[in-house]
Structures are given as C-alpha cells and as structure tokens.
Amino acid sequence: xxxxxxxxxxxxxxxxxxxxxxxxxxxxxxxxxxxxxxxxxxxxxxxxxxxxxxxxxxxxxxxxxxxxxxxxxxxxxxxxxxxxxxxxxxxxxxxxxxxxxxxxxxxxxxxxxxxxxxxxxxxxxxxxxxxxxxxxxxxxxxxxxxxxxxxxxxxxxxxxxxxxxxxxxxxxxxxxxxxxxxxxxxxxxxxxxxxxxxxxxxxxxxxxxxxxxxxxxxxxxxxxxxxxxxxxxxxxxxxxxxxxxxxxxxxxxxxxx
Amino acid sequence: xxxxxxxxxxxxxxxxxxxxxxxxxxxxxxxxxxxxxxxxxxxxxxxxxxxxxxxxxxxxxxxxxxxxxxxxxxxxxxxxxxxxxxxxxxxxxxxxxxxxxxxxxxxxxxxxxxxxxxxxxxxxxxxxxxxxxxxxxxxxxxxxxxxxxxxxxxxxxxxxxxxxxxxxxxxxxxxxxxxxxxxxxxxxxxxxxxxxxxxxxxxxxxxxxxxxxxxxxxxxxxxxxxxxxxxxxxxxxxxxxxxxxxxxxxxxxxxxxxxxxxxxxxxxxxxxxxxxxxxxxxxxxxxxxxxxxxxxxxx
Ligand SMILES: Cc1cc2nc3c(=O)[nH]c(=O)nc-3n(C[C@H](O)[C@H](O)[C@H](O)COP(=O)(O)OP(=O)(O)OC[C@H]3O[C@@H](n4cnc5c(N)ncnc54)[C@H](O)[C@@H]3O)c2cc1C
Ligand SMILES: Cc1cc2nc3c(=O)[nH]c(=O)nc-3n(C[C@H](O)[C@H](O)[C@H](O)COP(=O)(O)O)c2cc1C
Ligand code: FES
Numbered sequence: 001x002x003x004x005x006x007x008x009x010x011x012x013x014x015x016x017x018x019x020x021x022x023x024x025x026x027x028x029x030x031x032x033x034x035x036x037x038x039x040x041x042x043x044x045x046x047x048x049x050x051x052x053x054x055x056x057x058x059x060x061x062x063x064x065x066x067x068x069x070x071x072x073x074x075x076x077x078x079x080x081x082x083x084x085x086x087x088x089x090x091x092x093x094x095x096x097x098x099x100x101x102x103x104x105x106x107x108x109x110x111x112x113x114x115x116x117x118x119x120x121x122x123x124x125x126x127x128x129x130x131x132x133x134x135x136x137x138x139x140x141x142x143x144x145x146x147x148x149x150x151x152x153x154x155x156x157x158x159x160x161x162x163x164x165x166x167x168x169x170x171x172x173x174x175x176x177x178x179x180x181x182x183x184x185x186x187x188x189x190x191x192x193x194x195x196x197x198x199x200x201x202x203x204x205x206x207x208x209x210x211x212x213x214x215x216x217x218x219x220x221x222x223x224x225x226x227x228x229x230x231x232x233x234x235x236x237x238x239x240x241x242x243x244x245x246x247x248x249x250x251x252x253x254x255x256x257x
Numbered sequence: 258x259x260x261x262x263x264x265x266x267x268x269x270x271x272x273x274x275x276x277x278x279x280x281x282x283x284x285x286x287x288x289x290x291x292x293x294x295x296x297x298x299x300x301x302x303x304x305x306x307x308x309x310x311x312x313x314x315x316x317x318x319x320x321x322x323x324x325x326x327x328x329x330x331x332x333x334x335x336x337x338x339x340x341x342x343x344x345x346x347x348x349x350x351x352x353x354x355x356x357x358x359x360x361x362x363x364x365x366x367x368x369x370x371x372x373x374x375x376x377x378x379x380x381x382x383x384x385x386x387x388x389x390x391x392x393x394x395x396x397x398x399x400x401x402x403x404x405x406x407x408x409x410x411x412x413x414x415x416x417x418x419x420x421x422x423x424x425x426x427x428x429x430x431x432x433x434x435x436x437x438x439x440x441x442x443x444x445x446x447x448x449x450x451x452x453x454x455x456x457x458x459x460x461x462x463x464x465x466x467x468x469x470x471x472x473x474x475x476x477x478x479x480x481x482x483x484x485x486x487x488x489x490x491x492x493x494x495x496x497x498x499x500x501x502x503x504x505x506x507x508x509x510x511x512x513x514x515x516x517x518x519x520x521x522x523x524x525x526x527x528x529x530x531x532x533x534x535x536x537x538x539x540x541x542x543x544x545x546x547x548x549x550x551x552x553x554x555x556x
Contacts, residue, residue: 046314214283222287
C-alpha cells in the first residue's frame with residue numbers, strides 16, 4: 001500500500017512571478033526542509049521538486065513537465081513519491097541562508113523551521129530583476145535580509161555573490177545554499193576554509209530517485225544525490241565535479257552553466 | 258576463510274558476486290564505488306551506438322516485492338563511454354561492458370570500439386523498441402549476434418537472456434552455438450502497474466520489467482534449466498538480496514551471481530552476501546565447487 005503513488009490534490013496555485021508558481025496541496029507531507037518529492041504530472045513526466053513549505057512546492061516553468069505543473073488548477077491532482085532525500089541539518093544558534101532564483105524556495109521553508117526553534121536567521125537572496133523576486137516577505141519575517149538583483153532594479157546590483165562583501169562567514173555556525181550551480185560553487189570556493197560548515201542543495205538529473213539507476217551520481221566519489229543528497233556539504237562538493245560539469249539524461253557530460 | 262575466487266565465464270574473479278547491468282552503471286565513479294564495496298566484477302549500463310535519453314518518467318515503480326523499471330536504455334553512446342570504463346577500472350576488478358544494438362553489425366560496431374575486460378550482450382531488455390528482447394527472443398538472432406561480437410573482440414563474451422519466452426534453454430543453446438563464453442540469466446520480467454486514483458499506467462513507457470525478490474524463484478528455475486542444458490557457464494541474476502539467495506543460485510548451477518535491485522537498500526549488501534557465503538562454506542566444510550549445481554545432482 002505505502003508503495004503506491006500518493007495522490008496529492010491541489011488546493012491552490014499561487015502565481016509568484018510570470019514563470020514561477022507555488023502549488024499548495026490539500027495536506028502536509030511532513031517533510032524535513034531540503035527534502036524533495038518526485039511529482040508525477042500524469043501523461044507528461046515525473047520530476048524532482050523541493051518543498052517550499054510542508055504542503056507546497058514552488059515551480060519554475062522551464063520545460064514540458066514544469067509548464068504542465070504550473071498549468072494545473074485547484075481540485076486537480078498529481079501523483080507523488082516522497083518525501084525523499086536527506087534534507088538540511090540544522091546546526092548552531094545562528095545561521096545564514098544564501099539563495100538564488102527559485103532556489104530560495106527550500107531556504108524559506110528551512111528558515112521558518114529554524115526560527116520556530118529559536119535560531120537566528122540571516123538571508124542573502126538574489127534574483128535577475130525586480131519582477132523575479134519571490135518570498136521577500138517570508139525572508140523579512142525571519143530576520144535581516146540582503147537582496148540583490150542582476151540588473152540593480154531592486155537591492156544591491158549584481159549576482160547574489162555581490163552581497164557577500166557585507167557578510168563574514170565566521171559570524172554563522174552554518175551556511176545553507178540553494179540556487180544556480182555556478183553561484184553556489186563560487187561561494188564555496190571563496191569560503192573554502194568554511195566549506196565543511198556549508199550545506200548546499202544541489203541539482204542533478206534524477207530518474208529513479210531510489211538510488212539504483214546511477215543517473216544522478218556525482219564524480220569522483222559516486223555520491224547518489226537522489227538518496228544521499230540532495231543536500232551535500234561544501235567540502236565534498238569542492239572535491240567533486242560540481243561547478244565543472246554535470247550529466248544529462250543520457251549520461252553524457254554537459255556544462256553546468 | 259573459504260576461498261571465493263575462481264574463473265567465471267573466462268574472467269578470473271576474487272569472488273563470484275557481480276554488479277548487474279544498468280544498476281549504478283552510468284558513471285565510472287559509481288561502478289568503482291561498487292567495486293570498492295566488494296564486488297568481484299562490475300557490469301556497465303547497456304551502451305549502444307547513439308546517445309539515448311531514455312523514457313519519460315515515472316521510470317520506476319516500487320513494490321513491496323520488487324521494482325518495475327522502464328528506463329529505456331538511456332546511454333551516452335560508446336563514443337562517450339570509454340572514459341567511464343577506465344574510471345571504473347580504478348576499482349581493481351574486471352569491468353564488463355553491457356552493450357546493445359539492433360543488428361549483428363551494430364553490436365559488433367559498439368563492441369570493437371570499447372576496451373573492456375568482457376562484454377555482456379543485452380538481448381533481453383523488455384522495454385526498448387527494436388532492441389533487447391525484441392530481437393533476443395529469436396534464437397537465430399541470438400546466435401548471429403553472438404558470433405558477430407565474438408569475431409569482433411578477443412575478450413570473453415556473455416549473452417544476457419530474457420525469461421519472457423516459453424523455453425529459455427533454446428536461447429541459451431543459440432548463444433552457445435554462436436560461441437558465447439557464458440550466458441547470464443535473467444533480465445527482468447515484463448510487467449506493469451496502474452494508478453488507481455486516475456487509471457493511468459504508472460510507467461512513462463506503460464510496460465516495464467519486474468526485478469527484485471518477486472522474480473528470484475523464476476531466475477533460479479532458469480539457471481537450473483540452463484545449467485542442465487548448456488556446456489558453457491551460467492551466471493545467475495534476479496532477486497538476489499541475501500547470501501542464501503546467492504547460495505541457491507550457485508546450487509542451481511550458477512558459476513557467478515549478479516545483484517541489482519537489492520542495492521536499493523545500500524551498497525553494504527555486497528559485503529554482507531560475500532561474507533555470508535564464506536561463513537556458510539566454512540560452517541559446512543564445503544567449497545564453492547562442492548555446492549555448484551548440487552541441486553541438479555540431487556533433484
Ligand atoms: C532535488 C531537486 C530539487 C528540485 N527542486 C526544484 C524546485 O523546488 N523548483 C523548481 O522549479 N525546480 C526544481 N528542480 C529542477 C526541476 O526538477 C527541473 O527543472 C525539472 O525536472 C524540469 O523538467 P521539465 O520537463 O519542465 O524540463 P525539461 O524540458 O525536461 O528540461 C529543462 C531543464 O531541466 C533539467 N531537468 C529535466 N528533468 C530533470 C530531472 N528529472 N532532474 C533534474 N533536472 C532535470 C534539464 O536538464 C534541463 O536543463 C529540482 C531538481 C532537483 C534534482
Ligand atoms: C533500474 C534498472 C536498470 C536496468 N538496466 C539494465 C540494462 O541496462 N541492461 C541489462 O542488461 N539489464 C538491465 N537491468 C536488469 C538487471 O541487470 C537484472 O537483470 C534484473 O534487474 C534482475 O536482477 P535483480 O533482481 O537483482 O535486480 C536493469 C534493472 C533495473 C532495476
Ligand atoms: S536518480 Fe537513479 S540513482 Fe539517483
């Protein structure tokens with residue numbers, strides 16, 4: 001029984017920006033922040049999505065399945081497997097969240113969980129432009145927020161890393177990342193000394209999500225990101241393919257930009 | 258400790274437990290990791306002549322008794338795979354390349370382009386149009402393809418058979434006539450699952466292949482039948498998840514044993530099985546040779 005796809009009825013679809021929507025289900029799945037579900041859009045595909053809250057995912061429409069997902073309406077449903085993966089580990093009294101684009105979604109969930117446990121939360125979030133900003137209010141409710149946009153239409157002008165000059169990593173027990181791969185590896189390399197205190201939620205091509213097909217494995221250790229991740233510490237990522245290349249659906253190496 | 262080393266289908270292995278094709282076999286690093294976890298050899302993901310992305314998801318359905326998969330032979334083609342084989346060799350055990358094609362010529366093209374310690378011909382995948390069991394159900398094809406690859410390479414060639422036929426021995430005999438060094442049995446059993454909430458077949462490809470504990474009795478019967486009919490060695494695969502399962506395969510006549518779906522529970526199962534076999538042989542005062550095919554002699 002528990003192996004069948006769970007049917008999740010959609011309660012709400014909230015349009016956050018032109019291409020990002022939050023899909024709220026009719027019940028909480030009780031995930032740990034950083035965990036994901038395999039969402040099955042029937043007749044289309046099954047894809048990994050991080051939780052943006054215990055009962056929601058936040059989807060950037062980039063292809064067939066994500067577009068189909070964003071087009072669903074309240075009352076319709078999807079199949080799902082999960083929660084899956086390891087999730088973030090909360091460590092210490094004072095944490096820093098750094099997110100870019102739709103990658104801020106699991107961090108908002110993490111921050112709310114941390115704050116409820118009495119942990120101090122600081123956030124650095126970056127977007128391409130003012131129109132792309134999501135969850136700014138959620139982050140402001142958590143604590144200090146540094147905002148960046150690539151075009152300078154809101155906050156500091158530049159990539160999320162442009163906001164790093166305002167931050168001393170030594171001030172935080174733990175640092176959590178989620179966003180574009182080059183943003184994350186850039187930060188991990190700059191803060192190399194602190195890499196073991198960085199937890200990054202990373203993206204690889206998932207097929208089985210049960211740790212046997214090999215699609216998501218990370219060189220050179222062969223870490224199965226779908227079951228041993230998607231949250232991996234910075235020191236392990238520094239030694240890996242992360243930021244250099246990734247593999248596509250066929251297993252062919254491709255650029256990670 | 259009882260020695261587990263020996264010759265399996267033309268390869269000298271430190272133990273008879275191997276990684277099955279298509280399981281953590283896409284990257285050299287993951288195969289090396291399985292080798293370092295104690296496997297006697299590793300078999301790669303099935304590799305073909307052109308890159309394939311594979312089927313849409315869901316690609317797997319988990320059941321209490323096993324798994325149904327329809328990956329659809331995703332692979333980057335042999336042109337992009339030598340590097341992965343070379344990395345896998347860092348695990349210190351033989352690396353067998355699983356290959357597929359749609360004709361004897363295509364099989365020979367892929368095999369001659371790859372440097373591996375052996376080849377396993379996938380004539381048995383149940384969910385890829387024009388490949389696998391679609392051609393591997395015909396004994397004439399099996400013989401011809403085996404012969405073509407034997408001509409193209411100088412390392413051992415194993416033929417992986419489908420159980421989705423009336424008499425698997427007919428396919429085994431065809432592989433033997435073609436010059437195979439061993440047969441591998443079995444690939445997955447054709448299967449499907451339906452989502453009762455919507456009526457949709459769950460797999461993106463609708464039909465997939467069943468693996469795991471549910472198919473072990475079928476695999477065991479196939480190994481038993483094949484080892485009685487063939488001169489060449491039989492390698493057993495299907496549902497092995499503990500040392501007793503592996504011992505059963507060997508007692509049915511298997512020269513080697515492969516493991517796939519059980520790795521879902523973690524890589525430690527490899528060491529658990531090889532240690533379990535050693536301890537068992539020691540307790541009984543038997544060698545691998547003593548038990549190989551014992552069930553054939555007794556029943
Ligand atoms: C653990 C994890 C969590 C994720 N969380 C989110 C999230 O919260 N919000 C969000 O918008 N996106 C998230 N993604 C990315 C999302 O899964 C892909 O954007 C989605 O699969 C694209 O599918 P598509 O059919 O719309 O696009 P396609 O047309 O298939 O491809 C568009 C792009 O997405 C990549 N992609 C496609 N399928 C997969 C897959 N199965 N696994 C990984 N990448 C894929 C492709 O390589 C390509 O670059 C997450 C990915 C992972 C691995
Ligand atoms: C996810 C998955 C992918 C597979 N891919 C291949 C493949 O590429 N080539 C092949 O010959 N067999 C493939 N198989 C079949 C296995 O090698 C094996 O024959 C089968 O799963 C039975 O063994 P098991 O029960 O130990 O998994 C695959 C099986 C699974 C579960
Ligand atoms: S997606 Fe199959 S092993 Fe991770």
